[in-house]
Amino acid sequence: MVDPNQVAGLEACAANDSPDGCLYGTGLYKTGESAASVDDTFRGPTGTLEVPQRFLMGPGPGNANPRILAAQTLPLLGHMHPPFLAIMDEIQAGLRYLFQTSSNYTLLASGTGHAGMEMAVANLLEPGDTVLVGVNGIWGERVADMAERFGAKVVALHTEAGTALSLADLTAAVELHRPALLFLTQGESSTGVRQSLAGVGELCRRNGALLLVDAVASLGGVPLFADAWQIDAVYSGSQKCLSAPPGAAPLMLNERAMAKVRGRSSKVRSYYFDLLLVGDYWGWYGSRSYHHTGMVSMWYAVREALAIVSEEGLEAGWARHDAAHRQLWEGLIQLGLEPFVAEERDRLATVNTIKVPAGVDWAALCKHAMDVYAVEVSGGLGPTAGKVWRVGLMGYNAKPANVELVLAAFRSGLALQGFTGGVSAAAASA
Amino acid sequence: MVDPNQVAGLEACAANDSPDGCLYGTGLYKTGESAASVDDTFRGPTGTLEVPQRFLMGPGPGNANPRILAAQTLPLLGHMHPPFLAIMDEIQAGLRYLFQTSSNYTLLASGTGHAGMEMAVANLLEPGDTVLVGVNGIWGERVADMAERFGAKVVALHTEAGTALSLADLTAAVELHRPALLFLTQGESSTGVRQSLAGVGELCRRNGALLLVDAVASLGGVPLFADAWQIDAVYSGSQKCLSAPPGAAPLMLNERAMAKVRGRSSKVRSYYFDLLLVGDYWGWYGSRSYHHTGMVSMWYAVREALAIVSEEGLEAGWARHDAAHRQLWEGLIQLGLEPFVAEERDRLATVNTIKVPAGVDWAALCKHAMDVYAVEVSGGLGPTAGKVWRVGLMGYNAKPANVELVLAAFRSGLALQGFTGGVSAAAASA
Known part of the structure; x- marks a missing residue:
């Protein structure tokens, strides 16, 4: 039996306030640390949080499914506990279904959609690599920014806002620049464009490029077949068509993409996003090792x-x-509004861009929708700022009642501004 | 009024299956995309998630406070909605209190504790900078790994596992290497050591270095005064003494640290973690701009x-x-166990390391604690693997009932293995 009094002063502390004996009595302070007094001028929030209930009909986050929010109240498990690893396995299976892939390499990046983007870019590009970035809105611009930070050479292929890139243009650019990676956004939420992926995977294989697709605003809302369409890597977000809170980014790589990751000559310029490490937490390489602490509640939500x-x-x-x-x-x-995306074939179902008619104050309509209906309708972003409204129809929110509510908000907001879409107010209300 | 029939074939679609007319009838597929059939062999999980209730008395995550889990069921807000920005303001105020700082520069990194670590290292170091890393367990090693990925020159200052670095050794190393940054871990969860920060801030100021502190396992559990102790930057995690789920990393920088960030000659090698961008979402620079989508439910949890x-x-x-x-x-x-950390002054209250006595199977005891009591007691990590148990007493779990449960698990687990701590079993039970 150990003598308590011989355990380095532990027992003596309660009765001894001498700094030499047990270091400031309670043991709260370590050698020589000054016991500054707590400054209550910094006192934080108190009381229980309350938030208003809103219909999030912008480009996201959308409303979470209540069943998903409820999953977040389940008791925490340890991040390496077998039942939690089994949940990670379920998530991987669910992602294989969602991405339509047989790839072993699916996971959740521990962050928002941007974390998925950065994880993909950081791992699939090495300094000096050329990346061809299709820019049909802001997401291409963002990937270009990231790729430059990781030392890649960026070639941007632009198309007018509201249009998609053609396979002919993509083919010419890939053949000219011979990139290591081609990046495309399937659902460009800033413009409401859905980029066709037809033929792009094949184009990349013919030219030795990898194909990376941003499916943040589209995955689960419109078709995507990672294997059949030869997509090498794709990422998404949890808060769009999955109707979970923001904070986790589904990611998939296939064997071609993994060959690039395995064959890198330089370490990934990020520990947090290094797939050789993170993947081993997700069991990609046949074992399980601790890399970071999985986001327990958030992953419960994504599993659900x-x-x-x-x-x-x-x-x-x-x-x-x-x-x-x-x-x-x-x-x-019927309300006299028009789509921003001219061609029906380029329109994204999940984020709809609506031209703001001449003479209408877009922001006033958004404010009216929120104030009166608690409905979020968003303005434009990047190239569409001031030109469009954006209406998201994603996951739990893609249902008739929500659409009717959005239409009611537009109908009333436009009427307040005297807009009748070219017909008289009387005729419009008839 | 716009003629519906002139809106790019929208109305015509329902009645027209011609690829030329409205692109595959339902509009589900875009130009030329092949409609592969969904492969149900990839079908994901079904049914409602259930998880066991456990007492998480290891080094973290600990059990979340139920009030905090409940906050995660509140309806989502948009990431730029004024009520959500007000919650972010409350979080910043709460972090100022928690860190005891008047600094304007507090936020949550959108990721786990490692994200806070990477955000700090990525922003505070430029390629070629020297960083002096105090290594008293695995966290220093991890920071060294990160810093190297960001191009910094790493000088490691080691101390034996179970001991803290002395101010004398730190002073000699700082004066010798003149680092741009000194890194220390206040609560080293792999060894159970609490590093004294006395005099270190002053040492750094005298020598033109910044002081970065990892307080993941200690913040909220033991004293830390960022301003009074002249800590320039500090980060933590949500799942330790805050008793929230893992997924958000509290971070603070003071004006000295921000001067480094503002004066960088190179861009941060990460878009996701770039404080010049993320900080503008948190209002650090007088405005608010969209950088990424805040983790709505997770931040509700941290606010709570x-x-x-x-x-x-x-x-x-x-x-x-x-x-x-x-x-x-x-x-x-009383059970005959001894602390791994020899000196009481170096012991961390929140993560306790207990020597595994000769002849005792540490893993069998952990298994017994989990199987019989649903109590998590962890083994060692890194330098302590196989040598210690680790017991976390953090936040919601730092209370008498939980301690008694841990002791009951040890008592019973040790008895099963015939360990009596040097006294006879009869005497021990008397």
């Missing part, structure tokens, strides 16, 4: 979101998003 | 955690952790 996707089925979910998109546009056209 | 800290008061919280630490050791010593 993926279960909801599996239970509904992807085709049913895509059809639901498409129906909501059509319902929205039927109503908007 | 900070309110709980403010309501209890820091001194009361520190005293509660200290009392739990003393209660634990009184019990452990």
Whole structure:
């Protein structure tokens, strides 16, 4: 039995205030540390948080499914506990279904959609690599910024806001620049454009490039077949069509992309995002090692979101998003509004961009929608700022009642501003 | 009024399956995309998630406070909505209290504790800078890894596992190497050592170095006065003494640290962690701009955690952790166990390291504690692997009932292995 009195002064402390004996009595302070007094002028918030209930019908986050929020109240598990590792396995299976891939390499980046973007870019590019970035809105610009920080040579291929890149233009650019990586945004939430991925995977394989796709605003809302379409890497976010809170980024790499990661001649310029390390936490390489502490509640939420996707089925979910998109546009056209994206074939179902008519104050309409209906309708972003409204129809929010509420907010907001879409107010209300 | 039939084929689509007319009828597929069929062999999880209830008495995550988990069920707000920005303001105020600083520069990194570490290292070091890393366990090693990835020159100052670095050794090393940055871990969770910060801030100022402190396992559990102790930057995690889920990393920089960030000659090698951008989302520079989508539910949780800290008061919280630490050791010593950290002055209250006695199977005891009591007690990590158990007393878990449960698990687990701490079993049970 150890003599308590011989354990380095532990027992003596309670009765001894001498700095030499047990270091400031209570042991609160370590050698020589000054016991500054707590400054209550910095006192933080108190009381229980309350937040208003809103309909988040902008480009995201959308409203979370209550079943998903409820999953976040489940008790925490340790980040290496077998039941938690089993949940990670379920998430990986759910991601394989969502991405339509047989790849072993799926995971959640521990951060928002931007973390997925940075993880993909950081791992798939080495200093000196050329990356061809399709820019049809702000996401391409952001990837270009990231790629430059990681030392890559960026070639940007622009298309006018509201249009998609053509396969012909992509082909010419890939053949000219021979990039290590081609980046495209499937659902460009700043412009409401859906980029066709037809033929792009094949183009990349013919030319020795990897294809990286941003599917943050589109995944789960519109078709994506990672294997059949030969997409080498793709990432998304949790707060769009998955209807979970923001904070986790689904990511997939296939074997071609993993060959690049494994064959790197330089370390990834990030510990947090290094897939050779993070992947080993997710069991990619046949074992499990601690890299960082998994985001327990957040991953519960994503697991639940993926279960909801599996239970509904992807085709049913895509059809639901498409129906909501059509319902929205039927109503908007009745109100005299027009799509920003000229070609129907380029329109994204999940984020809809609506031209602001001449003489209408877009911000006043957004304020009205929020004040009266608690409905979020967003303005433009980047190239569309001031030119459009953006309406998101994603996941839990892609349903008739939400669309009707958005239309009611537009109808009333436009009427307040005297806009009748070219017909008289009387005729419009008839 | 716009003629619906002139809006790029929208109305025509429902009745027209021709690829030329409205692109595959339903509009689900974009130009030329092949409609692969969904492969249900990838079907993900179904049904509602269930997880076991455990007492997480290892080095973290600890159990979340139920009030904090409940906050995560509140409806989502948009990441730029004024009520959400007000919550971010509350978080910043709560962090100022927690860090005891008047600095304007507090935020949550959108990731786990490692994200806070990487954000600090990425912003405070430029390629070619020298960083002096105090290594008293694995966290210093990890910072060294990160710093090298960002191009810094790393000088490691080691101390034996279970001991803290002395101010004399730190002074000699700072004066010799003249680092741009000194890194120390206040609560080294791999060894159970609490590093004294006495005099270190002053040392750094005298020598033109910044002081960066890892307080992941200590913040809220033991005293830290960022301003009074002249700490230039400090980060922590949400899942330790704050008792929130993992996923957000409190971070503070003072004006000295911000001068380094503002005066950089090179861009931060990360978009996601660039404080010149992220800080503008948190209002550091007088405005608010969108950088990434804030982690809405997670930040609700941290806001609630900070309110709980403010309501209890820091001194009361520190005293509660200290009392739990003393209660634990009184019990452990009765069981014949000894602390791994020889000097009482170096012992961390929040993560306690206990020597595994000769002849005792540490893993069997952990398994017993989990199987019988649903209590997590951890083994060692890095330099302490196989040598110690680690018991966390953090936040919501730092209370008498939890300590008693841990002691019961040890008592029963040791008895099963026939360990009596040098006294006979009969005497021990008397």
